[in-house]
Amino acid sequence: RERVRAMFYHAYEHYLESAFPYDELRPLTCDGQDTWGSFSLTLIDALDTLLILGNVSEFQRVVNVLQEGVDFDIDVNASVFETNIRVVGGLLSAHLLSKKAGVEVEVGWPCSGPLLRMAEEAARKLLPAFQTPTGMPYGTVNLLHGVNPGETPVTCTAGIGTFIVEFATLSHLTGDPVFEDVARKALKALWKNRSDIGLVGNHIDVITAKWVAQDAGIGAGVDSYFEYLVKGAILLQDKELMSMFLEYNKAIKNYTKFDDWYLWVQMYKGTVSMPVFQSLEAYWPGLQSLIGDVDNAMRTFLNYYTVWKQFGGLPEFYNIPQGYTVDKREGYPLRPELIESAMYLYRATRDPTLLELGRDAVESIEKISKVDCGFATIKDLRDHRLDNRMESFFLAETIKYLYLLFDPDNFIHNDGSDFDVVITPYGECVLNAGGYIFNTEAHPIDPAALHCCRKRKEEQWEVEDLMQEFYSLKKPKKFTFKTPSDHGEGEGPKDPEGASSEKAGEKRNSKKSSHSLLSCPSQSFNSKLAVLGQVFLDNT
Secondary structure: OHHHHHHHHHHHHHHHHHHOOOOEEEOOOOEEEOOOOOOOHHHHHHHHHHHHOOOHHHHHHHHHHHHHHOOOOOOOEEEHHHHHHHHHHHHHHHHHHOOOOOOOOOOOOOOOOHHHHHHHHHHHHHHHHHOOOOOOOOOEEEOOOEOOOOOOOEEEOHHHHOOHHHHHHHHHHHOOOHHHHHHHHHHHHHHHOOOOOOOOOOEEEOOOOOEEEOEEOOOOOOHHHHHHHHHHHHHHOOHHHHHHHHHHHHHHHHHHEEOOEEOEEEOOOOOEEEOEEEHHHHHHHHHHHHOOOHHHHHHHHHHHHHHHHHHOOOOOEEEOOOOEEOOOOOOEOOOOHHHHHHHHHHHHHOOHHHHHHHHHHHHHHHHHHEEOOEEOOEEEOOOOEEOOOEOOHHHHHHHHHHHHHOOOOOHHHOOOOOOEEEEEOOEEEEEOOOOOEEOOOOOEEOHHHHHOOOOOHHHHHHHHHHHHHHHHHHOOOOOOOOOHHHOOOOOOOOOOOOOOOHHHHHHHHHHHHOOOOOOOOOOOOOOOOEEOOEEOOOOO
């Protein structure tokens, strides 16, 4: 753990010294470059890692730096996917952790705050990309002008299906449903366009919904779509998203799985198109552990770990039958996916093999990629040549998952025994109780926060209950009224945001039983209930 901490600071301090305010550090020349926009990206990406390492003073300093220095009103073509997972995700996570980090939060937090406003501003810049006939977004957007007129309509599957975690969180915190709505529409469009055998391809035309690349697998171009179906289902307690994933999971097992490896197949026929393992696929065992499929996860993980041991890292592509790297794909840009899976599986099994992988990763990265100015991408795992780049995910993900693997008592691993109660304008809410959902850039989102900012929810229920009672009076044959306790499951008004929690039901029932069925309860909202233009005030 202490070695991982030292790795973080070696990289982070050199970024600040040599590369800030550029997006990324170039470790071989000790300077910086803009890669995904011009947001000081490494700083946003590393922010929550600082807190996980316990550095509250630097977290507070960086929050101030970002508030003063980051501007999204710039004439830059940005990746919709990357901006969402790195910038929106990083800012949301930091916003939700800021009180824990000792930042003085404004009244109304977590439903308001400077980092939340920045996240919302960044996300709004991405919304024009979703204005397509299918609801599936373009891959690139200009932050000042929207989608460029000549923009290609071809987007990868992951670039369409990797928004629900950040966008639903934004909608719940800000009260603006537009973010969650576009994310859901995009997810459903992919689902609707799956093949007859239940698979999705790699790239699709967002205007015509025609598949352009028809390779189906779990790796590059598809990966985080599956990840977000599971994580979105957990975050939002959404059965529909989970059932989508479980359907895909069946098709993936049927057509792409061989001896605990996953191959690439033709999405319509299921015939093998590439017998290749990609390093990005190494997230899959971690995802399997999240749905409780630990035995299969462990077997696949051990396959991937043999590749790591062969090369001291995971090559981008590995030919499974030949047992060797693929031409032009021999690099390892210090990706986190295998370490991420080790972290999840270690939480599930406590198997010491997983700690050994962690130790091997620390040894490899230090031995092969450490240079005077940080850590460099490995251009070729066969001869350990380096590339002049340190991706921001090295500090956001690789270091974070390594640290969490070796730090069982970290607040991120909280089992719910410890929590904070926060007073918001909408009542009390519980935060920091654990169960964090990591976005695909390893930014932890506190799922409890999504329940802190429900605006006028109970009032909405009161109106819905009244309306239901009003309509039940109109039914000619039945003159008996159901009491709240008579509601069968599934009856009763539907929670507008789809979060069907039992507690909400209890609250609702107690509200209903507190007034007789035909009188209006005293209501606290400004516009009173009106029927046919007649406004009923409290004393009516």
